[in-house]
Structure formats: C-alpha cells, structure tokens
Amino acid sequence: MKMVMRYFPFGDDSVTLGQIRQVPGMSGVATSLSRLAAGEVWPLEELLCLKREVVSAGLELEVIESVNIHEDIKKGLDSRDLYIDRYIQTLRNLHEIGIKCLCYNFMPVLDWARSDLSHTLEDGSQVMAYRHNQVLALNPDTMALSMNSKARGYSLPGWEPERLAQMAKDIEFYQAIGVEQYWKHIKYFLDAVIPYAQQYDIKMAIHPDDPPWPLYGLPKVITSAEHIRHFLSLNSSPYHGITFCTGSLGSSMENDLPSMAAEFASQGRIHFAHLRNVKHLSKQDFDECAHLSGCGDLDMYAIVEALSDNGFDGYIRPDHGRMIWGEQARPGYGLYDRALGATYLAGLWEAAKKTQVTRTGIPC
Numbered sequence: 525m526k527m528v529m530r531y532f533p534f535g536d537d538s539v540t541l542g543q544i545r546q547v548p549g550m551s552g553v554a555t556s557l558s559r560l561a562a563g564e565v566w567p568l569e570e571l572l573c574l575k576r577e578v579v580s581a582g583l584e585l586e587v588i589e590s591v592n593i594h595e596d597i598k599k600g601l602d603s604r605d606l607y608i609d610r611y612i613q614t615l616r617n618l619h620e621i622g623i624k625c626l627c628y629n630f631m632p633v634l635d636w637a638r639s640d641l642s643h644t645l646e647d648g649s650q651v652m653a654y655r656h657n658q659v660l661a662l663n664p665d666t667m668a669l670s671m672n673s674k675a676r677g678y679s680l681p682g683w684e685p686e687r688l689a690q691m692a693k694d695i696e697f698y699q700a701i702g703v704e705q706y707w708k709h710i711k712y713f714l715d716a717v718i719p720y721a722q723q724y725d726i727k728m729a730i731h732p733d734d735p736p737w738p739l740y741g742l743p744k745v746i747t748s749a750e751h752i753r754h755f756l757s758l759n760s761s762p763y764h765g766i767t768f769c770t771g772s773l774g775s776s777m778e779n780d781l782p783s784m785a786a787e788f789a790s791q792g793r794i795h796f797a798h799l800r801n802v803k804h805l806s807k808q809d810f811d812e813c814a815h816l817s818g819c820g821d822l823d824m825y826a827i828v829e830a831l832s833d834n835g836f837d838g839y840i841r842p843d844h845g846r847m848i849w850g851e852q853a854r855p856g857y858g859l860y861d862r863a864l865g866a867t868y869l870a871g872l873w874e875a876a877k878k879t880q881v882t883r884t885g886i887p888c
C-alpha cells in the first residue's frame with residue numbers, strides 16, 4: 525500500500541508539496557493537468573514539468589486523478605473514436621512519466637454534487653453536505669453556479685465551465701437514451717482503452733458516482749456491489765478496476781463497504797482507495813465528517829482490515845477533510861484534516877497488518 529494526497533498543481537492549491545511531504549507516511553500525490561479540457565491530449569512537456577515539480581519535492585508521481593472523458597464518448601456519438609484515440613495518446617504520455625494508476629469517472633454531465641460546500645458542524649468545523657431535496661429544487665444550471673460561487677476561488681474538478689455550457693441539452697439527451705444504452709457506451713470505451721492501459725502498465729480505476737443514486741434523470745451506474753460486478757465483467761483485464769471511494773459508496777446506506785472491499789480487493793480489482801467517513805442524516809441526506817469511525821456511520825477499521833486481509837496493494841488517499849483551525853482552502857481539500865485522516869488511516873493499516881496472522885492465519 526502507498527499513501528498519497530490529492531494535489532492541484534500550478535498555483536491552484538493552497539497546500540504545498542512541501543507540506544504534503546511532511547505528513548507522516550506520505551509517498552506521493554495524486555494529481556492532474558486540470559486546466560485541460562476533456563478531449564485534449566495531455567502534452568508530454570507539461571507532464572514532464574509536473575513530474576519534475578513533484579519529484580523535486582521528494583514525492584512520487586504514480587497516480588493521476590483524473591483524465592476526464594469527453595462527453596461524446598459517454599454519449600456514444602460517431603466522434604467518440606477521435607476522443608478515444610486522444611485518450612490513448614494521453615495514456616502513452618502518462619506511461620512516459622511513469623504513471624501506474626489512473627482514476628477516472630464515467631458520470632454523465634454532472635460530476636459530484638453537494639447542496640452545501642461549507643456546512644458548519646457542532647464543533648465549528650466546516651464540511652460539504654448533501655440534502656437531496658435541496659439539490660432537486662435547484663435546476664442543474666443554478667446548481668453549477670451555486671457550486672462554483674462557494675469554491676473560494678479555486679477550480680472545482682468536475683465542474684469545469686466548458687462542461688456546464690451544454691448542460692441542459694445534455695441532460696435531455698441522456699434521459700432519452702436510458703441506462704442500458706449507457707452501459708454499451710461504457711463497454712465501447714473499455715474495449716478500446718483497456719488493452720492500451722495494459723500495454724502501458726497503467727491500472728484504470730473508475731470512481732463511483734457521487735452521490736450513488738440517480739439525479740435529474742441521468743444514468744448513474746457505479747453505485748453498488750451489483751453494478752460494480754457488472755462493470756468489472758465487461759473486461760477481464762486486471763488493469764480494469766475501480767477506485768474504492770468509501771465516501772461516495774458509503775453515502776448509500778444500502779452498501780456494505782467492508783464486504784465490498786473484501787470482494788473486489790480479493791479479485792485484485794481495487795487499484796485506488798479513497799477513504800473517508802460519512803454521517804447519514806436520512807436515506808439520501810448526509811454530511812461529510814472527520815475520518816474516524818466514531819465521527820460517522822462507517823466502520824473505517826473494518827474497511828481497512830478487509831482491504832489488507834484481501835491483498836490490496838494499491839494506493840490509498842485520505843479523501844475529503846473538514847475545514848478546521850481557520851484554514852482557507854478548496855472545499856474538502858484543506859491540509860489539516862486530511863493530514864489527521866492520513867495518520868489515522870496509516871494507524872489502522874498498521875494495526876490490520878500486525879494482527880493479520882493472528883486474525884486470519886494468513887501471513888502478510
């Protein structure tokens with residue numbers, strides 16, 4: 525297992541690589557060229573520059589999060605082949621700089637959604653929160669404006685302006701094609717891209733839909749154990765896997781996360797784990813919270829133990845943190861609470877490893 529933190533390069537992050545380097549147990553960062561629009565080839569020159577920046581800070585660059593998929597691929601348009609070719613060229617360039625794992629998502633139109641990016645908890649910390657009825661009451665355009673206006677001036681990955689211009693039309697398109705057709709578009713992409721990922725030794729790790737239920741009538745597919753099983757069955761390559769995001773999957777009270785972690789880790793299909801806790805308020809309302817099991821509704825130790833016992837050897841990152849101690853940062857991505865989360869998760873991992881033989885009889 526290697527622990528990484530998400531980092532936004534080229535002046536788009538309040539947290540520095542030097543600070544990340546000082547978080548105990550941190551091996552590197554998960555990062556991206558987030559200025560590029562979906563569908564552009566990531567230039568090797570810029571990637572080399574990014575790599576130099578990360579390596580010169582004493583950190584590794586093995587994880588990219590994310591290379592966004594062009595909407596024409598998701599829609600299954602004729603032009604998708606052009607964008608798939610560009611995606612493969614980007615994979616080749618990522619291979620050139622030694623990338624081992626690529627987190628991506630296949631969410632149509634909207635990326636993740638929250639009703640509040642700065643909700644105050646009882647202890648005075650701020651978190652991102654989701655209230656289903658509030659999200660439904662906003663139309664998607666208003667939602668986009670509301671999200672970006674609360675981002676403290678930082679870019680919000682997944683809410684890029686070029687994605688939002690077409691939003692209303694795109695939503696109608698997806699409502700018309702339905703979920704079964706959408707799965708076919710996913711398979712078309714995987715059939716084209718996974719052989720190259722394997723050739724370039726890059727593990728593809730799809731991120732679950734966040735929140736894991738339909739919104740505005742859009743297809744949501746990576747939401748549950750059953751859907752992930754179907755997704756994995758579309759391609760048998762070990763390079764075809766998932767990002768196990770406990771925050772996203774854990775927002776649904778129906779998902780049994782330790783059991784899912786055990787099932788998919790034992791198949792070697794979890795390449796990246798986003799670990800954080802979530803506090804359920806009702807079936808479709810939740811607050812993000814501190815990483816500790818006692819702060820939310822997920823048993824974080826049981827999840828880490830399931831990963832460890834089932835041979836997980838990918839990357840872990842502490843997912844979103846709270847905003848604490850007066851820090852001003854991109855919502856979810858301050859330094860302090862993610863660093864607290866990282867050391868907690870490292871402790872859980874150490875405990876799971878040290879007790880593995882006595883608990884399971886299986887040597888590490």
Ligand SMILES: [Mn+2]
Pocket residue numbers: 731769771772798843
């Ligand atoms: Mn995540």
